Amino acid sequence: MTTLESRxxxxxxxxxxxxxxxxxxxxxDAVVANVGVLVDKARREQAPVVWVQHSSEELARGGENWxxxxxxxxxxxxPLIEKHYGDSFEDTSLETVLSGLGVGxxxxxxxxxxxxxxxxxxxxxxxxxxxSLVSDAHTTExxxxxxxxxxxxxxxxxxxxWSYQEAPGRTAGTVETKDVDFTGTS
Numbered sequence: 001m002t003t004l005e006s007r008x009x010x011x012x013x014x015x016x017x018x019x020x021x022x023x024x025x026x027x028x029d030a031v032v033a034n035v036g037v038l039v040d041k042a043r044r045e046q047a048p049v050v051w052v053q054h055s056s057e058e059l060a061r062g063g064e065n066w067x068x069x070x071x072x073x074x075x076x077x078x079p080l081i082e083k084h085y086g087d088s089f090e091d092t093s094l095e096t097v098l099s100g101l102g103v104g105x106x107x108x109x110x111x112x113x114x115x116x117x118x119x120x121x122x123x124x125x126x127x128x129x130x131x132s133l134v135s136d137a138h139t140t141e142x143x144x145x146x147x148x149x150x151x152x153x154x155x156x157x158x159x160x161x162w163s164y165q166e167a168p169g170r171t172a173g174t175v176e177t178k179d180v181d182f183t184g185t186s
Contacts (some may be wrong), residue, residue, distance in 0.1 A: 003128040003169040007104030009152060010182045011048040012038055015088055015110030015120055017072055018053060020065025022111050025139040026151035030058045030136060032071050034137040034177040047182035048101045051080045052088045054116065086119030105130040107180055109137035114154045115167075125167055135159045135174040 017035055022028050042049045051074045059066045061082070074080050079097045081088060088094050090108050098106075106129050108121055115173065124131040138158070140151050165172035175181075 001170060001171050001185075002104030002106040003129045004099075007099070007102050009048065009102040010105040010107060011050050011052055011098060011101060011103040012042040012182070013050050013052065013088065013106045013108045013120070013124075014072070015040065015052045015108065016054045016112065016116050017110050018059060019066065019067050019069055020059050020063075021054065021141060022069060023065075024141050025111055026142065026155065027139060030067055031111075031137055031139040034134070034157040036072055037177055038107070038109060038134065038137060038180055039057075041180065042182055043075065045182045048103060049075065049078045050094070050101075052092075052094070052110070052116075053080060053122075054080050055082055055084055072103070077170060083116075084092060086116045087123035088116065089123040090119075093126065104128070106131070107132050107134060107175075109134045111139050113138050113140035113151075113158050114143070114148065115140070118158060121162060121165075121172070125165065125170055125172055128170060130171040131165075132180075133159065133162045133173070133174045134177055134180060136177050 055061045081092050081094045082090045106124050159174050163174045
């Protein structure tokens with residue numbers, strides 16, 4: 001039900017699953033494994049897989065922290081978007097890439113829940129995309145030392161509030177890895 005005309009396809013958007021981002025993340029291995037399951041499923045179903053990599057002072061382009069985790073690898077021809085802001089659309093080619101692929105619906109996974117995932121979810125929804133968050137395929141690090149709730153609560157809260165997001169002509173919500181459907185029905 002996307003508001004983007006002539007964009008019937010669904011893409012898996014893998015956000016910032018990089019060594020320096022998920023190194024100390026909550027349930028890192030389980031989340032990375034779920035992302036891997038979804039990448040494989042998207043490829044089997046011929047749904048586009050789009051990778052996003054954050055660059056910053058701590059994540060210097062080309063450095064070890066910047067690299068996608070070793071368990072995952074972009075496939076030949078799969079777009080890789082470099083970003084410098086939380087929202088994966090902000091000052092990147094993501095919109096152009098998705099338009100070229102005919103994508104109007106995103107299935108979002110990755111890190112960090114309370115930063116780049118939330119920013120990207122909202123960025124996608126306001127740009128007209130139907131946007132599903134995979135509830136067991138995103139994570140964040142422990143930031144309780146700075147007053148944040150524990151990571152499991154951050155993840156649970158994000159899943160809760162994204163389940164109730166809505167906008168005219170667009171859908172949002174959460175789905176578990178096992179229930180992801182790249183045909184556009186869940």
